[in-house]
Amino acid sequence: MKIIRTRHLAMPALGLGTWRLAGEACMxxxxxxxxxxxxxxxxxAMYANEEAVGRGLRASGVAREEIFLTSKVWHDHLDPAAxxxxxxxxxxxxxxxxxxxxxxxxxxxxxxLGAALEAMMRLRREGKVRAIGVSNFTVALMRRAVEGFxxxxxxxxxxxxxxxxxxxxxxxxxxxEVVVTAYCPLAQGxxxxxxxxxxxxxxxxxxxxxxxxxxxxxxxxxxxxPKAGRESSQRANLAALGLHLDDAxxxxxxxxxxxxxxxxxxxxxxxDKAA
Numbered sequence: 550m551k552i553i554r555t556r557h558l559a560m561p562a563l564g565l566g567t568w569r570l571a572g573e574a575c576m577x578x579x580x581x582x583x584x585x586x587x588x589x590x591x592x593x594a595m596y597a598n599e600e601a602v603g604r605g606l607r608a609s610g611v612a613r614e615e616i617f618l619t620s621k622v623w624h625d626h627l628d629p630a631a632x633x634x635x636x637x638x639x640x641x642x643x644x645x646x647x648x649x650x651x652x653x654x655x656x657x658x659x660x661x662l663g664a665a666l667e668a669m670m671r672l673r674r675e676g677k678v679r680a681i682g683v684s685n686f687t688v689a690l691m692r693r694a695v696e697g698f699x700x701x702x703x704x705x706x707x708x709x710x711x712x713x714x715x716x717x718x719x720x721x722x723x724x725x726e727v728v729v730t731a732y733c734p735l736a737q738g739x740x741x742x743x744x745x746x747x748x749x750x751x752x753x754x755x756x757x758x759x760x761x762x763x764x765x766x767x768x769x770x771x772x773x774x775p776k777a778g779r780e781s782s783q784r785a786n787l788a789a790l791g792l793h794l795d796d797a798x799x800x801x802x803x804x805x806x807x808x809x810x811x812x813x814x815x816x817x818x819x820x821d822k823a824a
Contacts, residue, residue: 550588551790553770555726557703558650558680560617562766563790564589565783566732566774571598578778579605583616585783591730591774592643593621593654594635599642606643613645621654621684621706624816628661629668636672650704651678655685656818662693666700673701682706682728687818688721695725706730709771711746711761712739714807723770731765734773737811745805749798759785763792764802 551562565582567575567590575598579590583606592602599620606616620643622635636651651669656662669681682704683694694700705722709715709731722729735758740746746757753760758775765773766789777783794802810820 550586551766553728553772555703555728555770557701557726558728560650560728560772561589562772563587563786564591564617564772564774566776567592567598567602568596568776570776570778572601574778575601576605576608580608581780582777582783583609583611586787587783588615589617589774591619594639595621595623595654599639603643603645606645617649618643618645619650619652620648621652624655624657627653627657627665629664632665632668633672636677640677647676648678650680650682652682652684652704652706655816656690657816663698666694666698670700680704685817687820688717690818691721691727695727702727704728704730706732708733708810708812709765710734710736711764711802711805712736712807712809728770728772730772730774732774733811734765734775735761736809743805745801749801753792755792756785759789759792760794760798762786762789763794764799766790767794
């Protein structure tokens with residue numbers, strides 16, 4: 550497993566996303582993934598599956614200290630007291646004494662970002678979380694967090710895949726030792742629509758999804774968290790770690806459209822706002 554190391558964390562580059570996994574199926578998926586060799590599990594308060602994820606962690610038999618566990622606070626719980634309650638509820642549901650990474654799931658209009666970050670830093674000092682970060686933050690918001698408030702932001706989790714460029718986010722993140730974690734790394738199943746990816750996949754005797762995942766995982770300071778409920782999907786994602794793309798493959802991928810965004814809820818920030 551490739552490990553991404555910064556001054557803030559050591560994160561396995563490939564993680565298991567659990568959005569839309571629930572109940573017994575979620576528990577079994579988490580336990581199976583850990584049995585196959587995953588060591589990075591991603592969940593969130595909003596997913597309403599933390600209790601099932603926690604059962605999966607325990608059922609796996611893998612020691613807690615070997616697992617990198619991420620959860621997130623929803624955007625309507627960013628005042629300090631509510632943020633603390635959300636974190637403590639996540640810890641209780643997951644049945645764990647700490648999170649390896651705790652993220653603001655979405656920025657909220659009018660949020661007191663400094664107060665939210667200070668509350669997260671307090672949780673970090675108390676040992677309830679080992680690293681803090683954000684999700685769906687633009688460069689402008691990241692700059693406020695890192696440069697304006699001096700927060701030790703370890704990660705920004707964003708939609709990133711072969712059809713969505715994130716060059717500005719990556720440039721800022723790498724300059725500040727912030728890991729970029731790609732969610733929806735397989736473009737929500739749309740990759741088979743592109744014959745260019747099919748051709749690269751045929752060349753490597755694999756699938757377009759594996760090519761897209763390998764493209765992300767070879768990048769510096771980039772992690773990916775594809776959801777994978779089935780054993781076959783979990784194994785295929787692990788196998789992507791062993792794929793090696795060449796310059797011709799990368800050039801073909803670079804030529805694909807890069808303006809597709811599949812996650813854009815009403816509360817999303819102004820993605821292209823410069824300040």
